[in-house]
Amino acid sequence: MADLHHSRRDFLRGKAALSEAAGAIESAVDAVLGDPTPAARLAGGQSPETARAAWRVLTLTRRAMACDFALRLCVSRDQNDTAAGMAAMDLVERLEDQLTIYRDQSELIALNRRAAEDWVEVEPRLFALLETCDRLHRDTEGAFDPTGGPLSRVWGFHRREGRLPSPSEIDAARGLVGWNHVRLDPVRRAVRFELPGLEINVNSIGKGYALDRAGELLAGRGVTDWMMHGGRSTLLGRGRNLVAGINGWLAGIPNPVDPSQRLDVLTLEDQALSTSGAGTQFFEHEGRRYGHVIDPRTGQPAEGLWSASVVAPTAAEADALSTAAYVLGVEGTRRLCRRRPGATALMVGIDDGDARIVRVGG
Structure with a gap:
């Protein structure tokens, strides 16, 4: 019979761990709605009681990009207009149609099929996203590489079924990876691959990009005070949390050893936060743990950290940089x-059963 007696640390290695950890981001925001922290700067000098009497949070949700997106709008007590918020959610769905590699009609699929044979012109905003990927690839020393899909497949994470590949399998997959083989022509907004079999997958930046685009739409319609997240792991805050009476939005960094506690609470003032880790997708072989975040430079799963969170001006940056930091x-x-x-x-x-946090930059 299997041993049913597991320690708390063993329990936290599985799916429940990241579920609780991801939820801590959301619960930190929830707590602020009714109990703003004294350290947070008050918006307009209003008291929390006055703020709660005048404003409420309207939440819209949508399933997209294999996760739940949620938009929280600060609106007056008598306001029920959701047109701008619904338009933002519709935009996220359209972006998924463009960027997914799981639907044959997507523009990214078409690019991957043709770019090794000839230059392929792409939609202007998609080209701008690829230019962002190019800059991030250089700044991260190659740790962020949107061509790393073959490595995820060879390790079995593409289907969420982890396996231990042979060294020759890893070498073969690495031979199909490398953003340095992607060429961008800014005049024509065209893309060319120098390596047959290369493909672009924007999973590690796509949610953040969608949040940024949704934010542009909301700003264009005069919506200023809101928070939006994609799958809880990437969060973008704009303006003020009027319900709590504070400037910005609070987000917590959970303690993986004790998810009821937070290692830190951040105030996002027109900023984004994203967290990356291998808490849900991993497998164990001969006592070693292999997570789904693969170092594209070596073909091996990254290790050494529980999670890496990055605060950045845009959600696309935060999304990509958190993966690179991990x-x-x-x-x-x-x-x-x-x-x-x-x-x-x-x-x-x-470390020795205790969670520790190191702050870098800022």
Whole structure:
């Protein structure tokens, strides 16, 4: 019979751990709605009681990009207009149609099929996203690489069924990876692959990009005070939390050893936060744990941290940089933050059963 007696640390290695950890971001925001912290700066000098009497939070949700997106709008007590919020959610769905690699009609699929044979012109905003990927690839020393899909497949994480590949399998997959083989023509907004079999997958930046685009739409319609997240792991806050009477939105970094506690609470003032880790997708072989975040430079799963969180001006940056920070570790992330002075990273590790957080940059 299997041993049913597991320690708390063993329990936290599984799916429930990241579920609780991700939920801590959301619960930190929930707590603020009714109980703003004294450290938070008050919006307009109003008291929390006055704020709660005048405003309420309207929440809209939508399933997209294999996760739940949620938009929280601060509205007056008598306001029920959701047109702008619904339009933002519709935009997220359209972006999924463009960027997914799981639907044959997507523009990204078409690009991957043709770019090794000839230059392919793409939609202007998609080209801008690929230019962002190019800059982030350089700044992260190659730790962020949107061509790393073959490595996820060879390790079995593409289907969420982890396996231990042979060295030859890893070498073969690495031979199909490398953003340095992607060429961008800014005049024509065209893309060309120098390596047959190369493909672009924007999973590690797509949610953040969708949040940024939704934010542009909301701003264009005069909506200023809101928070939106994609799958709880990437969060974008704009304006003020009027219900709590504070400038910005609070988000917590959970303690993986004791998810009822937070290692830190951040105030996002027109900023984004994203967290990356391997708490839900991993497998164990001969006592070693292999997580789903693969270092594209080595073909091996990244290890050494429980999670890496990054605060940045945009959600796309935060999304991509949190993945890179998890791969790079503390010292590599110090170099990254020197190149990106607008970013702050919070690295969480577990040492002798205790969670520890290291703040880098900022």
